[in-house]
Amino acid sequence: MSDRRRLVFSILKFCSAEMQSNQLSDDAKESLEVASQCLQSAYALNLEDKHLDVSQTLEEIFKAATLNEPLKKKGPPSAADKEEAERLKTEGNNLMRTEKFTDALLMYSKAIELDGSNPVFYCNRAAAHSKMNSHHLAIEDCQRAVDMDATYSKAYGRMGLANSSLEKHKEAVDNFKKALELEPDNESYKSNLQIAEDKVRTMGTTGGGGLGGMPGLGGLPMGPGGFDLGGFLNNPALMNMASTMLQDPNMQNMMSQMMGGGGLGGLGGMGGGPGVPTGSEGGPPPNIEGLLQAGQQLAQQMQASNPELVEQLRRQMMGGPGANPPGPNNQPPPGNI
Structure with a gap:
């Protein structure tokens, strides 16, 4: 049991470090706090149990253990499966254009079942999720796409739009910045980044609410010198x-x-x-x-x-x-x- 408690202690330290970082939203940090409390209760320990400490952080241990281990994928699809998956993707695209989003999502899911190694299929399914207001699922699919291809700018862009729809504007800023790093001339990403930054600035200076301005009055816009x-x-x-x-x-x-x-x-x-x-x-x-x-x-x-x-x-x-x-x-x- 002591080895397991040392593992849980390392997880608690990781959660604590993440909660102090600037990489996560307040909602995410709150979720980590709840998870940390549950682990402490389940294993009867807390961060004061220094005797359970180890010489490396959990992240360092994990990186060393997975250094030469690629992401687990299904066996390579056959040529016939790849061809059918592309056909399903194209059919899904056509359905998206006619606003048949549920049917399009089904086509993309079938394509993924045949060829789960193609990040485009996940990014496309993310678009369908967003059209159906399932923005959390869209973010998950975009994250899967960038896990497979860290240079996939469109996946970062779509993740930014989904985060914006969930009012997670700090995360959206990060997404659009990453998309612009990969595709600097994309005017859509520039425009969306500006909007997301404005939202973050408004939330930071006025406390958010309504239209982004004076709290309690529906967010009436405020200029640098007050309400104009x-x-x-x-x-x-x-x-x-x-x-x-x-x-x-x-x-x-x-x-x-x-x-x-x-x-x-x-x-x-x-x-x-x-x-x-x-x-x-x-x-x-x-x-x-x-x-x-x-x-x-x-x-x-x-x-x-x-x-x-x-x-x-x-x-x-x-x-x-x-x-x-x-x-x-x-x-x-x-x-x-």
Whole structure:
């Protein structure tokens, strides 16, 4: 049992070192913390049991043991299997183009069963997973692809998109940087990297939330000197969108409830704009919780109405490079998907 406890102690030290590194997200570190606690409970030990220490780290031991050992793969596919797998991949690509994602995923899986050594099949299946909002599975398949081919830029790019969809923007930055190292002229990777870096910067400076800005008010964009109301009012696209929103009966009803006391407890005679009722005269003072909720609702409506404009506004207010939204090139080119 002592040898097993020494092994578990080495695992605990590895987990502890990983939790101190900058390579993992907060969610991943939290998972490692839970795993560490479970191991300590199962084997009745903790990091204070220094008598179980060994001279090398677990990572050093593992590297030495696997130095000349390649990844385990199935036996090489026959020529007929390889040909059939390519046919299935092509069929999957055609199904992707017609948005039959479930069928495409099945084709890619069948291709993998015949030839599990081709990283393209895993990367293609990752694209199908992402289209079906199974982003965790997409990341797993992309990781399998880069395990087989560390120079496969498209797999890093797709992993970045999947991480972005899961709001794991730090990981997405790393993915897009790696993709750009391998394919420096790819404009899609450049654009997606910029967006991911903006997200990380916004989260770091404002605490995230909503549209990435003022916490609690739906993330209204903040500039280096604070919220730039003048910049908003002077933006024709924003004003046009606001005008359209105020003509929406649902929005008018929501604003009526907020301004009339349903959401803010009355605004004490504050005048509303055209189509927005005023608060009751002499009513109670504004309720800050209601105000925060109103800001969040308004931000969500803006995001749903015109997400590209919201992204453009965020970038402008933060002073980030590239005021124009990235456009449709965020996705990697279809090519040999």
